[in-house]
Amino acid sequence: MEIVTRVNRDQLVTTALELIDEEGGEALSMRALAKRVDRQVSSLYNHVASRGDLIEAVRARIVEEIDTRAFAAEPWDAALEAWARSYLAAFAAHPNVILLLATTPIRDVSTLGMYDRVIGALVEAGWPVGDAVAVMRTVEAHVLGSAIDIVAPGDLLEQGSVPSEHAAFRAALDPSLGDAFGARRAFEIGLAALLAGLRVRHAAGAGLHA
Numbered sequence: 001m002e003i004v005t006r007v008n009r010d011q012l013v014t015t016a017l018e019l020i021d022e023e024g025g026e027a028l029s030m031r032a033l034a035k036r037v038d039r040q041v042s043s044l045y046n047h048v049a050s051r052g053d054l055i056e057a058v059r060a061r062i063v064e065e066i067d068t069r070a071f072a073a074e075p076w077d078a079a080l081e082a083w084a085r086s087y088l089a090a091f092a093a094h095p096n097v098i099l100l101l102a103t104t105p106i107r108d109v110s111t112l113g114m115y116d117r118v119i120g121a122l123v124e125a126g127w128p129v130g131d132a133v134a135v136m137r138t139v140e141a142h143v144l145g146s147a148i149d150i151v152a153p154g155d156l157l158e159q160g161s162v163p164s165e166h167a168a169f170r171a172a173l174d175p176s177l178g179d180a181f182g183a184r185r186a187f188e189i190g191l192a193a194l195l196a197g198l199r200v201r202h203a204a205g206a207g208l209h210a
Helices: 009-022 031-036 051-063 078-091 097-102 109-124 131-149 167-172 183-205
Strands: none
Touching: 009 051, 009 097, 031 051, 051 078, 051 097, 051 109, 078 109, 078 131, 078 183, 097 131, 097 183, 109 131, 131 183
């Protein structure tokens, strides 16, 4: 572990994210962070107000990697697809932050801004406000689940570990099928299905209340 010689807010966020990547979100504490940067805990409060403030700074660091530009230039469904792919890349690189961020109140202004752009574009495209929120959350849930799936161990499921009485599942794990059980394939199929269903509902003008 490299000892940090100079400390500022940005460096603390970088070190906090490294700690989460290596040990999980539950390991993030001001004491653990202070140890990593070789400082007293009290000195950290010159740069972050609290553990919650630090978590929101970590959230902002992840969100800055998510591209929302398509919502200003593309149809709503193409923009959702581009957003989902960018979102997946950002969180697949740091899967340990998912549970931490999903269980803490969102205060980060960049995250709120991202949601505002997504929902604003969906409403402008004809989705009712409440449905726009649901559409966004549905895609987001698929992305976050996929991000965890992508970093799961490669040997999580192997044909040889499935008893012969589960013939259909065992056959689906045949190595000759290639990436049939792969997380990336599951993400692509799921995203395509989500978008296809949303297009049908949007074209029918029914939203999600039907």
